[in-house]
Amino acid sequence: MDQAEPIRLQKFLAERGVASRRAAEQMIAAGRVQVNGKTVTDMGVKIVPERDRVLVDGAEPPAPPQLRYILLHKPTGYICSVRDEKGRRTVLDLVPAAQRLYPVGRLDYDTSGLLLLTNDGALTHALLHPSRQVEKTYWAETEAVPDESGLQRLRRGVYLSDGKTAPAKARIVKRLPDGAVVELTIHEGRNRQVRRMMEAINCPVRRLKRVSVAFLTLEGLPLGGWRELSPEEVARLSAYVRQETPKRR
Numbered sequence: 510m511d512q513a514e515p516i517r518l519q520k521f522l523a524e525r526g527v528a529s530r531r532a533a534e535q536m537i538a539a540g541r542v543q544v545n546g547k548t549v550t551d552m553g554v555k556i557v558p559e560r561d562r563v564l565v566d567g568a569e570p571p572a573p574p575q576l577r578y579i580l581l582h583k584p585t586g587y588i589c590s591v592r593d594e595k596g597r598r599t600v601l602d603l604v605p606a607a608q609r610l611y612p613v614g615r616l617d618y619d620t621s622g623l624l625l626l627t628n629d630g631a632l633t634h635a636l637l638h639p640s641r642q643v644e645k646t647y648w649a650e651t652e653a654v655p656d657e658s659g660l661q662r663l664r665r666g667v668y669l670s671d672g673k674t675a676p677a678k679a680r681i682v683k684r685l686p687d688g689a690v691v692e693l694t695i696h697e698g699r700n701r702q703v704r705r706m707m708e709a710i711n712c713p714v715r716r717l718k719r720v721s722v723a724f725l726t727l728e729g730l731p732l733g734g735w736r737e738l739s740p741e742e743v744a745r746l747s748a749y750v751r752q753e754t755p756k757r758r
């Protein structure tokens with residue numbers, strides 16, 4: 510996300526990799542930091558990175574890291590962590606390693622589909638924050654065909670061990686000889702939520718794929734493929750998470 514807003518000096522220094530936030534506070538208190546030619550020792554000072562000139566020990570802090578946004582079509586068989594103690598493959602094995610990127614949320618080892626990876630901590634935080642209600646759509650191949658009352662239960666919210674789910678959008682995409690493909694749109698992010706919701710209506714999931722997040726889809730991306738988001742998509746995503754949620758519906 511852009512940084513046209515004022516931010517605390519110690520946060521700015523930490524984001525530029527000068528020091529941790531606490532160590533940056535000590536540097537400020539020690540009189541080592543100047544803003545626009547004046548030494549600043551007050552902790553409350555805010556700056557606008559594009560406007561104000563900050564020097565630490567007389568030198569400019571390093572340039573901000575380039576923000577990157579990758580949309581990955583995750584195959585099953587990869588975990589969504591930076592490292593795995595069991596030595597399993599991680600989603601980072603699928604994307605270029607030039608910069609440290611982090612998955613935005615998680616898909617299970619046995620789930621495929623759309624996963625964002627970025628080093629933009631502010632956008633990640635916003636996308637995952639429950640108040641933003643970011644819509645995620647899944648296609649679940651189930652072992653039974655849900656009836657209308659099952660679909661209604663998904664739409665109203667079902668009771669799971671960690672409480673009732675928020676209302677979801679649910680519809681049958683396709684009937685199969687031994688089950689169905691069900692499209693489910695949720696905005697919560699509980700552990701194995703879709704699988705548990707479908708189990709709650711007696712339709713266990715055989716295969717699960719996330720087909721969209723907000724307005725982003727997998728269109729044109731083969732399994733295991735990735736692409737950078739365009740600047741327009743990044744701007745739209747930032748606007749999406751800032752929007753009043755009811756207006757999206």
Ligand code: URA
Nearest residue numbers: 617620701702703704
């Ligand atoms: N719900 C699940 O059950 N699994 C996922 O990976 C994502 C959502």
